[in-house]
Amino acid sequence: MYLEKINGPEDVKKIKIDELPVLAQEIRDALLVRASKHGGHFGPNFGMVEATIALHYVFESPKDKIVYDVSHQSYPHKMLTGRKEAYLSEQHYDDVSGYTNPNESEHDFFTVGHTSTSVSLAAGLAKARNLKGENGNVIAVIGDGSLSGGEALEGLDFAAELQSNFIIIVNDNDMSIAENHGGLYQNLALLRKTDGQTECNLFKAMGLDYVYVDRGNDVAALIKAFKEVKDSTKPVVVHINTLKGKGYAPAEKCKEQWHYSGPFDIETGKPLFDNVEEDYSSVTCEYLLEKMKNDSSVVAITSGTPTVMGFTEDKRKEAGSQFVDVGIAEETAVALASGIAVNGGKPFYGVYSSFVQRTFDQVSQDVCINNSPITMVIYQGSVYGMNDVTHLGFQDIPMLSNIPNLVYLAPATKEEYLAMLDWSMEQTSYPVAIKLPGGPMISDGSRVTKDFGRLNRYEVVQTGEKIAIIGLGTFFELAKEAAKLLKEEAGINATVINPYYITGLDEALLTKLKQNHDTVITLEDGILDGGFGEKIARFYGASNMKVMNYGLKKEFLDRYDVDAVLKENHLTAEQIVEDVLSIL
Amino acid sequence: MYLEKINGPEDVKKIKIDELPVLAQEIRDALLVRASKHGGHFGPNFGMVEATIALHYVFESPKDKIVYDVSHQSYPHKMLTGRKEAYLSEQHYDDVSGYTNPNESEHDFFTVGHTSTSVSLAAGLAKARNLKGENGNVIAVIGDGSLSGGEALEGLDFAAELQSNFIIIVNDNDMSIAENHGGLYQNLALLRKTDGQTECNLFKAMGLDYVYVDRGNDVAALIKAFKEVKDSTKPVVVHINTLKGKGYAPAEKCKEQWHYSGPFDIETGKPLFDNVEEDYSSVTCEYLLEKMKNDSSVVAITSGTPTVMGFTEDKRKEAGSQFVDVGIAEETAVALASGIAVNGGKPFYGVYSSFVQRTFDQVSQDVCINNSPITMVIYQGSVYGMNDVTHLGFQDIPMLSNIPNLVYLAPATKEEYLAMLDWSMEQTSYPVAIKLPGGPMISDGSRVTKDFGRLNRYEVVQTGEKIAIIGLGTFFELAKEAAKLLKEEAGINATVINPYYITGLDEALLTKLKQNHDTVITLEDGILDGGFGEKIARFYGASNMKVMNYGLKKEFLDRYDVDAVLKENHLTAEQIVEDVLSIL
Known part of the structure; x- marks a missing residue:
């Protein structure tokens, strides 16, 4: 040999x-x-x-x-x-x-x-x-x-x-x-x-x-x-x-x-682990194909990765000219979406968190300055996403959420995602991006009736006192877990909030929290620097409210173990409860 | 007609x-x-x-x-x-x-x-x-x-x-x-x-x-x-x-x-207002030409705007092959710089704040993941910069400062800038970006002996108590002004800090401030969201320290009046003092 x-x-x-x-x-x-x-x-x-x-x-x-x-x-x-x-x-x-x-x-x-x-x-x-x-x-x-x-x-x-x-x-x-x-x-x-x-x-x-x-x-x-x-x-x-x-x-x-x-059988070429479960890719594709049938101005755009949004070859054929692959050309994908929106179309651009990084200027200039009502969905922007150092999904919050005019949303469930899509695809006032949550898709069958056009209204899911936990997207579940543990361990009935909006503060709600809360905890799936929690910390900066931000440290990780990273960043219910009790 | x-x-x-x-x-x-x-x-x-x-x-x-x-x-x-x-x-x-x-x-x-x-x-x-x-x-x-x-x-x-x-x-x-x-x-x-x-x-x-x-x-x-x-x-x-x-x-x-x-005489074509004063463009060019003479591995890179870094036609000729214009191609400029650094060269890339927006992914992937020791200088990243909505310099802090590995520096004076260049061009440990201050160039003739390689050490310029004012880059002068006014109006002897580093916190110093300060004020030349001050707010989130962040609101401005914008954002010494006295 x-x-x-x-x-x-x-x-x-x-x-x-x-x-x-x-x-x-x-x-x-x-x-x-x-x-x-x-x-x-x-x-x-x-x-x-x-x-x-x-x-x-x-x-x-x-x-x-x-x-x-x-x-x-x-x-x-x-x-x-x-x-x-x-x-x-x-x-x-x-x-x-x-x-x-x-x-x-x-x-x-x-x-x-x-x-x-x-x-x-x-x-x-x-x-x-x-x-x-x-x-x-x-x-x-x-x-x-x-x-x-x-x-x-x-x-x-x-x-x-x-x-x-x-x-x-x-x-x-x-x-x-x-x-x-x-x-x-x-x-x-x-x-x-x-x-x-x-x-x-x-x-x-x-x-x-x-x-x-x-x-x-x-x-x-x-x-x-x-x-x-x-x-x-x-x-x-x-x-x-x-x-x-x-x-x-x-x-x-x-x-x-x-x-x-993935792993496969050499003789047949068949995958060893067949994933046929519903996920955000298939949900997206199904949603868009249905919408396209009733509205010829709906168009799905990919920059060379059609299956991230569920569009396998057969689905692309089904969509016909309402599906556009610009090739690996993320900048053009975003500019194209803006042009389509300006001329009355309804563009949807699906892109990995890691690759949306290639479009900062296009999102800012081509889309947001023009306030073009596009819908952009960010996949795998999560600690649960791809874990090679070159494909991390940790930076989309700092990158996107600080661009003026953009409405960046974070659903926690399939139902919230679909409700956001329903709103975003039909409205003409804002550029919208949606950050899909990481981990297994949660579908709780609930009916989401929220009007997302009334910007920056967070939802109080559990009303409590002393401590409020704001769990963004992926980590909304963790917020609920931490609240439960806090009740069990310290008898504290915490307030739990689903913020939905990454790009704006619910100032009325945050102000109201001051009445009977002294600590606000934020949880987000991305690096803390430039992220969501820091905005809450700034808001409360001159007040007596204590703010504790949880998220990822600003660093490049490579081929990491998710649980280890979560633990290192205190992103477990046990650690959060321990931390908060230590400062009370 | x-x-x-x-x-x-x-x-x-x-x-x-x-x-x-x-x-x-x-x-x-x-x-x-x-x-x-x-x-x-x-x-x-x-x-x-x-x-x-x-x-x-x-x-x-x-x-x-x-x-x-x-x-x-x-x-x-x-x-x-x-x-x-x-x-x-x-x-x-x-x-x-x-x-x-x-x-x-x-x-x-x-x-x-x-x-x-x-x-x-x-x-x-x-x-x-x-x-x-x-x-x-x-x-x-x-x-x-x-x-x-x-x-x-x-x-x-x-x-x-x-x-x-x-x-x-x-x-x-x-x-x-x-x-x-x-x-x-x-x-x-x-x-x-x-x-x-x-x-x-x-x-x-x-x-x-x-x-x-x-x-x-x-x-x-x-x-x-x-x-x-x-x-x-x-x-x-x-x-x-x-x-x-x-x-x-x-x-x-x-x-x-x-x-x-600019305005000119039609007969002769001569400009009506001739600006021959030294500025950061001419200072940069002079510095680089001198450095090139002694080191053939120094190379200045522009993406189609050579004069932003002072390289007029004659200076480009003087630099010869040590000056590279990649054409309007910001992405390639950054990647090229990374390649040069990896192969032992000393690349300098000068770019407008507004146009560096085109390089998020290149800075993150091509440079920072590879930890390539490039020097990138950001021009007109300031409220005092270009004021068309498409050319604003407000977003470079949120965009750059949250990318891991990057050392983003903010000098307040010519001398600090040159000292940073001296350090950055010779070190091989970090990718470095430098945010030039806005407004007229300040040169105080002082000798800057700071070792910028010891990262994230802020400088206490005036030691006081109760209130600390951290003035980043452009607004270091404003920090001094506000401190002076605070002394005059309320007899408070504030601490004044020049932080230099946008990308990291001087945690030891910030912790020490807790001993005899109850309020920290931050000033930065850019939008607050995702910026420098929010990181300070997060740091102090769980403590009793009050934090007040000053900077620009997240919005697209167009052809604005600088003084009006400063006032609207409370970026005057009078307003800062009034604000801080109101919460004491």
Whole structure:
């Protein structure tokens, strides 16, 4: 077995070129076994096996520096750069992250997880090299799906300015997470069709040299191409035509489904754990499809992640032109929604908390200054969400809630969410965002009759005294739990409040609390800095009211244990009660 | 005079085509007189006169909808859509804003001021039109300089998906604010050179139809082209070759200088008010040029606004390859800086507060997760900064200061700023941002010996009791003033603190204050929500310390009077003293 003997790129170079396909097969075998047991990004890695071998065969990493976009295709790279055990030995599977990570290896230069960043980041490496008068190759790897992102296109445009060695490998598997959307993909298709010969060429139009490799899963062809561009003194694109999921039939066939997978049975490709429970994705999709039927101005927008809002391929077909995938292009998704709203449509944009970070200016300028009545729903903005450092959902409250004009809502249950949607999709006064709660979806069957148009009215769910607990979204349940425990442990009948609104204070209610409360506790699912609780603390700043804010510490966590993080931040009923009793 | 009789687009259509150049001259005459007295964007408007006339001659605004990028070129549009008085009559100059504004006219669809948004916003108008089964043309106007921005490139890519009427006018004057940077400008040049005939065409590569108009300041030629694309059933780009500043010799000659101008003498083109005083722009430039001389790894980065950091054309030449203009591409600027830092360079990125908003995700992901030691300096993040609603500098504290790992500093004087730069440019432990103070630069000649590497140590400038005033950045002076007044009016000797750090609390000092203080006052130059003061309020939440936070209310202001806004937010020494005495 070749793979077992590879401790670094130098060992790849020892293998004869015509034996490298054997290594490729070994890598795929290991990837398959690991994926079937551990889960992870699937299709991107299977497609990049040969290109990764060829990169390490031709270039001298880490002197030559390879930067992977998203880096969800970096598993083969990790296997060839001293981390093979994490792919060969089950007890070491968790030794590595799912993305490049400079803490793991000198062959990784950035912790990356968002799309469309590799070209600009690598351009920085190249610029520093030039300034220092050093040499060596800098290589950015980027998938076709990531090309539609603003930062990637900016980077491609800027690259020509380097006027020095800079190699961009465009890994074109004719897929984003789902199918590609955008005019540039017509050009990629034409380039593939013409063996890279068509004169109209996006990359050349960006001022870059260009090489095409049709057989992007042929390691010899790739080595030849990479040798040609090695030590190039000009920025050059190497466009390689690869097959996403290559080497595993179910993944080659159902590319979208196999972009990422949980554990599965290798023989059948069937998932080991089938999640058919109702969740906020399916609830959203069902709601929107129903609404679309009765109103042709309703339109659902995604930026390359349609299933976050439940829109699998069949549902997208059902929605027809009322479903828009702008490709990975979050900025355009938000601006588009604003334009639709201004012209009388009813736009809904569903987006992960981690990726809404790409739209601060668009939310502020394109939407909120214009007061465009869009509905934006934030998924996985929770400690219970994705837990890789690059995909945390902890920052959406500070990011969104301090932008003027925006109404940011936090439902605690399915019923509250649907009532908010009912209001938001029909009103024309405010831009609205909704932060979905984390953890298992709670549905209590209650009828929500609240008029969300009367802004910033919190709801007192339990009237008590001395202590008021305001539990936002996810942590409304925790507020109720803490109140119960407080009753049990100290006989205190606390007031429990569901605030609903992240962006505004119910000043009348907060003022009234002063009458018979001396402590207000806030709970929120996100970092405390710049968040919801601090606004309550400011409100009471000059009064005698004590305020205790609970939420997450401002820090980047990586692959954390939820319960440990909750405990560290005193986000348990026991700790909250203990804390409050200690200051009484 | 034709212009005087134009009350709307219908009146433009009444003029014979061969008389339209007379109208164009009248518009330029009015623009020139107004600019010479009032100031404003110059070159962009002078270049777009003919195209604007042609647009209103051919299309039926507002049924046909025109969306201008940045909209700093919309003065001729305003003159032709019922707002001519604001350009002809001095007492009405301030009736209109410097940008499109739906509150002014049904011919304006968005309040716009940032670049690169028109294509995506207009795509939204078109999508809503399609959903509603309506017709009419949707036209996005965008300058060549704005094309390099991620949102614009995303929008161009998405446009092809519309598969319906959508017209993009690319106003190519071969200039951004300064000269263009990026590979795509080679393609624009080639298109201009070949009369639009070259096969390699950025717009076609984005899946769009394409028409070229070489004589972009010839109204008849433009009318012909616009008529051709009117009611097009496919997205199409009309690339027009215009002259920035056309019709005024000094502006045609010095395009960068005349992008925007203050009042000037029409005969000579000389500014009426010459500002030669030292400011944070010149101080920065001088500092960096000196540093570059001794260290080839120092590099200054701008995203299309080089003079914000003092780099006029001659200074850029002096810096050579150590100055990088990425074009209008803020996301790439930040990612590039991170890459440079990771590879051992010393990057400095200077950016307006209003435009740093475009980089939330890049600061968080590309820089802070990677802990890349970049230096980012934020200009005009102040109530004293630009005062158009689209260019406010109120949001940088909430946006930046809640991102983990970032060290965000606020100097109050030139000396503090330079000391921070000295530290930041040489350290390799943290990403650093510096918020420059607003108002006239204060230079007190003091020697700043503070070690900024010992994070979050505030400085007690005056030791007192009862009341502590923490004055951040701009408002450190106000803190001193308020303390002085407090002494005079109530005999209270307040403690005065310069906190320096926006991103962290000096917990030891704040705890110590509890010993002999009962009130802490915070002052900050930005909106209070998500800001600095709220963190202090949270810190003291469970204690007896009273906290009063002063800053700006969360709202979008437009063309405001600074003194009125300060007063409304109680940001005067008198009001602060009155407030604090009222709660004692």
